[in-house]
Amino acid sequence: MTIIARSTEPVLQRPATLTEALALSGPGSVWWAGGTDLWLMIDRKGLRPEALIDLTHIAELRAIQTTGAETTLGAALTLAELEASPLPAVADTVRSMCTVQTRTLATLGGNLCHAAPSADLAPVLLALGAEVSIAGPAGTRRIPLDGFFTGPGRTVLSAEEILTAVHVPTPQRQTAAYTRIARTVVDIALVGAAASLTLDEECHVLDARVALCAVAPVPLLVPGIAEALKGRAYDGLDFAGCAKMAEEACAPITDLRASADYRRRMAGVLTRRALTTAADHLRRMPCA
Amino acid sequence: MRLTLNRRETELTPAPLERLSDTLRAQGLTGVRVSCSEGECGSCTVLIDGRPVTSCLMLAAQAEGTSVETIECDDPATAALQQAFIEEQGFQCGFCTAGFILTARAFLARTPDPSEDEVREALSGSICRCGAYPFITRAVLKAAASLRGAA
Numbered sequence: 001m002t003i004i005a006r007s008t009e010p011v012l013q014r015p016a017t018l019t020e021a022l023a024l025s026g027p028g029s030v031w032w033a034g035g036t037d038l039w040l041m042i043d044r045k046g047l048r049p050e051a052l053i054d055l056t057h058i059a060e061l062r063a064i065q066t067t068g069a070e071t072t073l074g075a076a077l078t079l080a081e082l083e084a085s086p087l088p089a090v091a092d093t094v095r096s097m098c099t100v101q102t103r104t105l106a107t108l109g110g111n112l113c114h115a116a117p118s119a120d121l122a123p124v125l126l127a128l129g130a131e132v133s134i135a136g137p138a139g140t141r142r143i144p145l146d147g148f149f150t151g152p153g154r155t156v157l158s159a160e161e162i163l164t165a166v167h168v169p170t171p172q173r174q175t176a177a178y179t180r181i182a183r184t185v186v187d188i189a190l191v192g193a194a195a196s197l198t199l200d201e202e203c204h205v206l207d208a209r210v211a212l213c214a215v216a217p218v219p220l221l222v223p224g225i226a227e228a229l230k231g232r233a234y235d236g237l238d239f240a241g242c243a244k245m246a247e248e249a250c251a252p253i254t255d256l257r258a259s260a261d262y263r264r265r266m267a268g269v270l271t272r273r274a275l276t277t278a279a280d281h282l283r284r285m286p287c288a
Numbered sequence: 289m290r291l292t293l294n295r296r297e298t299e300l301t302p303a304p305l306e307r308l309s310d311t312l313r314a315q316g317l318t319g320v321r322v323s324c325s326e327g328e329c330g331s332c333t334v335l336i337d338g339r340p341v342t343s344c345l346m347l348a349a350q351a352e353g354t355s356v357e358t359i360e361c362d363d364p365a366t367a368a369l370q371q372a373f374i375e376e377q378g379f380q381c382g383f384c385t386a387g388f389i390l391t392a393r394a395f396l397a398r399t400p401d402p403s404e405d406e407v408r409e410a411l412s413g414s415i416c417r418c419g420a421y422p423f424i425t426r427a428v429l430k431a432a433a434s435l436r437g438a439a
Contacts, residue, residue, distance in 0.1 A: 008304075009303060009304035009305045010304060010305070011304045011349070012304065012347055012349040012350065014352075035345070035346065035347060035350065036327060036345050039307075039345055039346075039347065040326055040327075040345075042305065043325075044326075052304075054350070056350075080339060098327075098413075099327065099328075099330065099342070099412065099413025099414075100340055100391060100395075100410060100412070100413045101327065101330055101333050101340045101341050101342040101345075101391065101413045101414075102327050102342060102345065102413070104336065104339040104340060104341045105341055105345060105346060105350075185409075185412045186328060186412065186413065
């Protein structure tokens with residue numbers, strides 16, 4: 001990245017509405033939320049934005065709304081605020097992320113838009129079948145989170161667009177769980193897996209998803225899980241087949257944290273653990 | 289920009305990309321210690337509206353309109369934790385101590401009667417290079433008991 005000497009640093013601008021924020025966008029401007037990743041890109045990686053636009057003072061980006069069918073999480077909610085979210089799997093996931101101090105600043109939207117292959121919120125939201133709302137100069141659009149990530153640090157967002165909200169469907173008789181391997185609590189995930197199970201009124205599996213992080217250039221949904229489990233009684237499910245499917249779906253790299261082979265095997269192990277935990281949660285849920 | 293700093297209305301003029309930790313230290317609040325500069329070690333922790341933040345990862349501009357508290361802020365819970373850290377020898381070199389105490393203060397405000405495991409998890413964002421962790425945990429549990437007694 002080219003470092004351009006400049007006499008003036010960009011001032012953090014604070015729009016109060018989405019309309020104001022979109023109007024401030026220009027060449028070289030960047031959206032600022034918690035800033036915990038972005039600051040390090042400025043401080044350590046030579047990123048020199050022309051303008052910084054702080055999205056955390058836009059009220060609608062900080063709201064949690066629950067209707068009958070879904071919960072909508074504003075993209076500028078902090079991880080600390082998500083610890084009290086009405087979605088237990090999301091709250092559990094957040095408590096395993098970064099540090100207490102960073103969770104005060106870091107946001108849901110920042111975690112997704114930074115698009116680290118290891119982003120912890122991605123698998124759990126993919127497993128829950130989340131969709132995202134995006135606002136831009138041409139209006140708003142709503143798309144599945146599956147497909148949002150296009151590569152390490154890259155998403156479908158154009159520079160002028162803002163991720164505004166994450167919509168999580170909340171069907172009856174659904175549970176989910178996220179599990180990860182990390183050296184310490186502060187460390188990023190070496191491998192992460194999330195699973196969701198949804199039952200029908202006869203306590204048979206109606207839907208199931210498994211999603212992985214840190215095993216491919218983007219967080220990914222494992223194909224075929226719902227088909228493999230659909231219609232089976234949830235008690236005594238065998239998840240060995242799903243673990244194998246997860247191993248086959250991933251495309252891990254070897255880096256200083258873990259080898260590709262280790263990551264692939266752990267993708268299978270964590271898939272089994274996440275599904276088992278989700279099934280355990282179902283046991284505490286009254287069934288028809 | 290205006291903010292409440294250690295419970296006083298304050299006006300500051302930080303540079304646009306100045307980190308909050310640098311702004312606070314320039315105000316003489318040198319209890320804000322910067323070690324890793326990337327939000328890993330917790331030694332620069334301050335409280336923003338009662339929640340712990342590593343001030344090295346935050347622009348001073350982000351603190352506009354908030355209430356910022358450092359270890360220098362006169363507070364009964366801070367005092368109880370300081371006393372317990374002294375009695376339990378919760379430090380050796382002391383570099384990380386302010387961060388531990390402020391993080392513990394925010395935690396105890398929400399969790400007045402924690403288990404040992406809860407204390408360890410709550411403090412997991414701070415690193416003590418002297419390895420005083422068992423003593424720190426004991427000090428926080430002791431301060432929690434004394435604060436419950438005082439309440």
